[in-house]
Amino acid sequence: AQSVTQLGSHVSVSEGALVLLRCNYSSSVPPYLFWYVQYPNQGLQLLLKYTSAATLVKGINGFEAEFKKSETSFHLTKPSAHMSDAAEYFCAVSGTSYDKVIFGPGTSLSVIP
Amino acid sequence: ETGVTQTPRHLVMGMTNKKSLKCEQHLGHNAMYWYKQSAKKPLELMFVYSLEERVENNSVPSRFSPECPNSSHLFLHLHTLQPEDSALYLCASSQEWTSGMYEQYFGPGTRLTVT
Numbered sequence: 191a192q193s194v195t196q197l198g199s200h201v202s203v204s205e206g207a208l209v210l211l212r213c214n215y216s217s218s219v220p221p222y223l224f225w226y227v228q229y230p231n232q233g234l235q236l237l238l239k240y241t242s243a244a245t246l247v248k249g250i251n252g253f254e255a256e257f258k259k260s261e262t263s264f265h266l267t268k269p270s271a272h273m274s275d276a277a278e279y280f281c282a283v284s285g286t287s288y289d290k291v292i293f294g295p296g297t298s299l300s301v302i303p
Numbered sequence: 304e305t306g307v308t309q310t311p312r313h314l315v316m317g318m319t320n321k322k323s324l325k326c327e328q329h330l331g332h333n334a335m336y337w338y339k340q341s342a343k344k345p346l347e348l349m350f351v352y353s354l355e356e357r358v359e360n361n362s363v364p365s366r367f368s369p370e371c372p373n374s375s376h377l378f379l380h381l382h383t384l385q386p387e388d389s390a391l392y393l394c395a396s397s398q399e400w401t402s403g404m405y406e407q408y409f410g411p412g413t414r415l416t417v418t
Contacts, residue, residue, distance in 0.1 A: 224406065233307070233393050233409035280346065284405040291405050293346040 192217045192283050194294035202300040209268040211297050213255075213281030216262060223264045224282040225255055228296075234280060240264060251275070276301045305329055307410035309394050315416045318384055324413050326377040326394030335377040336407065337369060338393040346393075352377065353399045384417045391415075 197212040215221055222241055226234040238249025245257045251274075255266045264281060281294040307328045316322050328335060334353035338346050351358040352371035359369075366388075368380040377394055391414050395407040 222405070226409075231411075231414070233309075233411045234395075234407075236406060236408070239406055282407075291348070291407065295345045 192221070192292045194281050194283050194292050196279075196281055196294040196297050198297055199295065200298045200300070202302060203271045204302050205273055206270050209253075209266070209271045209275065209299065211266040211279050211281075211299065213264045213266065213294060214262055215264060215281070215283045217283055222284045223255075223257060224284070225249065225253070225264075225266050226280045226282060226293075227251075228278040228280065230277075237266070237279075271299075271301045273301050273303065275299060307394060307396055307408050309392075309410035309413050311413060312411065313414045313416075315418060316381070316384065317418055318386075320384075321380070321382045323381065324379040324392055324394075324415075326379075326410055328375055328377075328394075328396035328408070328410075330396055330408060332396040332398050332408070333374050334397045334399045334405070335371060335374070336395040336397070337377065337379050338395065340391040340393055340412070342390075350379075381415075384415075386417050389415055389417045 193216045195214045203209055224239045225237040227237050228234045237253050238247045240247050240257045248254045253268045255264050257264050278296045278298050280296045284291040310325045336351050337349040339349055340346050349360055349363045350369040366383050370378040391412045393412045394410040397405045397407045
């Protein structure tokens with residue numbers, strides 16, 4: 191069975207500081223991994239995806255994530271936080287079937303001026 | 304229109320009403336999804352339609368009824384809802400691949416309030 195955990199339901203960083211949002215997964219098959227962002231009163235928007243082509247994945251808005259199989263992790267990072275990064279972030283894993291996309295509980299990111 | 308659209312964006316209904324949520328995707332995908340997003344709870348998959356096959360979460364009450372007339376349109380019919388059904392209902396679409404790479408595109412959601 192697949193599952194996703196996100197350590198920290200809420201993370202606060204100062205503007206210009208490093209953003210690190212944690213995601214760990216479990217999967218019985220080689221996983222496809224995703225990070226989504228949700229701004230208030232909006233749907234989820236795909237930030238980036240891991241499809242086994244490269245372990246370091248670059249996404250939109252300066253975010254990137256590194257797939258580490260040995261740690262079963264797919265943490266999201268951004269070198270310098272911007273006020274506009276304040277949002278909810280979801281990690282997700284998909285496996286062999288369209289009804290097997292599993293989302294993590296989400297991490298709310300606050301950026302302090 | 305581009306991407307995934309949902310109407311209405313906001314809906315207030317009484318417990319005895321019947322209403323429908325509409326979703327349309329303009330991406331040429333062949334799978335569509337309904338999710339429920341409640342405060343403080345994980346995203347809950349309610350229904351999936353893929354290549355005309357329907358998969359449903361068995362924990363979803365029968366007062367929610369999906370309909371997918373074609374690969375571009377998805378409806379969620381609502382009747383005799385309860386206050387705990389108040390939530391953000393999200394529609395998504397993806398291309399079904401046998402490889403498992405289900406990258407989903409979401410609509411903006413319908414904020415439902417049941418009074």
